[in-house]
Amino acid sequence: MKAEVFAHRRADFLTRLGEEAAAILAAAPPRLRNRDVEFPYRQDSDFYYLTGFPEPNAVAVFLPGRKRGQYVLFCQEYDAQKAIWEGDHAGLKGARKLYGAEEAYSINEIDAVIPKLLVGRKRLYCSLGKDLQFEQKVFLWVGAVKRQARAGVGAPEEFIDIGRVLHEMRLIKFPEEVAAIRRAAEISAQAHLRAMQVCRPGLYEYQIEAEIIHQFMQNGARSPAYPSIVASGANACVLHYTSNNKRLAAGELLLIDAGAEYDYYAADVTRTFPVDGRFTSPQRAIYELVLEAQLAAIDKVRPGNRWNEPHEAAVRVLVKGLVKLGLLDGSPARLIKSEAYKDFYMHRTGHWLGMDVHDVGSYKVDDEWRELRPGMVLTVEPGLYIRPNCKHVPKKWRGIGVRIEDDVLVTESGCEVLTEAVPKTVEAIEAWMGAKRENL
Structure with missing residues (x-):
């Protein structure tokens, strides 16, 4: 700058x-x-x-x-x-x-x-x-x-x-800062697209990571904003998994949480997709529930709303969906109050983003959740993690971990998703991964 x-x-x-x-x-x-x-x-x-x-x-x-x-x-x-x-x-x-x-x-x-x-x-x-x-x-x-x-x-x-x-x-980003974050987001989006493009059974997680880092550096981002998470299968249920040394297997999902740092500003993007290009029925059900929660949360990112509103919107969608799928039993309102959903969703829905991937700025002011204002940048990243040892759920769900994360700028009239270039609907992911196989 x-x-x-x-x-x-x-x-x-x-x-x-x-x-x-x-x-x-x-x-x-x-x-x-x-x-x-x-x-x-x-x-x-x-x-x-x-x-x-x-x-x-x-x-x-x-x-x-x-x-x-x-x-x-x-x-x-x-x-x-x-x-x-x-x-x-x-x-x-x-x-x-x-x-x-x-x-x-x-x-x-x-x-x-x-x-x-x-x-x-x-x-x-x-x-x-x-x-x-x-x-x-x-x-x-x-x-x-x-x-x-x-x-x-x-x-x-x-x-x-x-x-x-x-x-x-x-906490409030000026235009030159937004430009740097936007560029970091663009580079990160290209890296995630590249990861989907090269992904196939038999590769190792670190080989996918290598493609991501290559894409970062090729575009002027000399460093990731944080250690990349490339987590296949049950590894996706480990929130901060960074070993990245497992071999990819057909039938598994691959969760990639990776963002570039450009001119001291970070991006933070997560996508989850099938290693072999096609979601199984249980994977699709969990994935579409997380996507529905993310879209509901993004809809709450607008000036005047409070910091907690996107998280609360995501939790409502997730709990209702978990009940419908039979993974939770009871009234959604009571399950939310008792935090029963935390067996499957144990983190918040986002954080501030800027020079640090978990950027500075308080989330509460005078014990009240902070009001969102134009120029703030935050992540929106709900997820569901059904660990392999969750014996109280049917076997078909075990080992599925899904997170979807985008970087969102609060604007004067609402918000802008800076990382929307990476596909995230089931149809868009499967189409992209199918198209790339034809071109390999």
Whole structure:
């Protein structure tokens, strides 16, 4: 995204803080994969949202009203030797010129400089409960200011979780953010279509995963937004299954939960389809019930409705259908009240989506479910999971796991399904999988 986007976000953030406050954010640390090999670096979402700065070993300080500069960045100085091994990096000059810092200091100067920046500030916004080691540093910096009290120096007296301000900002997506999510959704849709295209009995789950990752990278998404779930047969009843090492068998369903990350923004898509291209009668019954629940939930995604309304709509459809199929017995209203359906549907119907696949933003405000507003993006993902050891249900249902998930943007007049390019009716799935076999 352009530098102007981050500058606009910082200006909004500084206004929300107020002039007696300061805020401190740390970059994500590098993570070791094994011994001296690191995982590919990915910046902390909060830090990147305000700075656009992609490097580790950095700290951003925000000081509303400060004449010498309201945005101060501490980072690594430019090191020509490091550049030979790891590539170019910003250095202090780049921090100012490329990333909009009004002042830039070496990260090695941070202990001496930050206490000076906090003098006279009454409130300090920082991440709480996220990185205890960094929080201890923050307390030490504040302590250094407090030790100057006899000289009339004021120190922050109130610590506030930065998410109270920043996560409210991130919850409503601006057009450039929607564009990034839309592109992530498009790439993810292509990957799911590709997975359906190549799927056949005898392949391994990880071979389908490889096709998905290939499609992501071919389209500029260098990383999945989360570990891909490629779960065949009974593995689909394991909600966060990621082993992806079973061989696909004819007669089974394949549940794929996979989304690309594009320009720091995530997609999150799930489709369930038959390995050999045709649903069995029990599979079709469960699948169509989940699809009916998803469509009912999506219908409730509109401005003015509450966060819980899509979930409640999905649960009503699922419980009524489970009774009709004989998997639950009793009054739907009583079954919902007793949560008897949780034997088969144990998760919520969605979550916020953005820079993080389970994005920030509270679901309740003042103990009331949050009202949906234009610019919010959420997933809608009901499912049914009938585990193989469910001895109290007829054998034909056991081992069937189905989830259908789309990414949905709240608009001024209703909603837009960003991932609708992936077929999800039984007829559309079977037609696509049949057509691809003719072309193989």
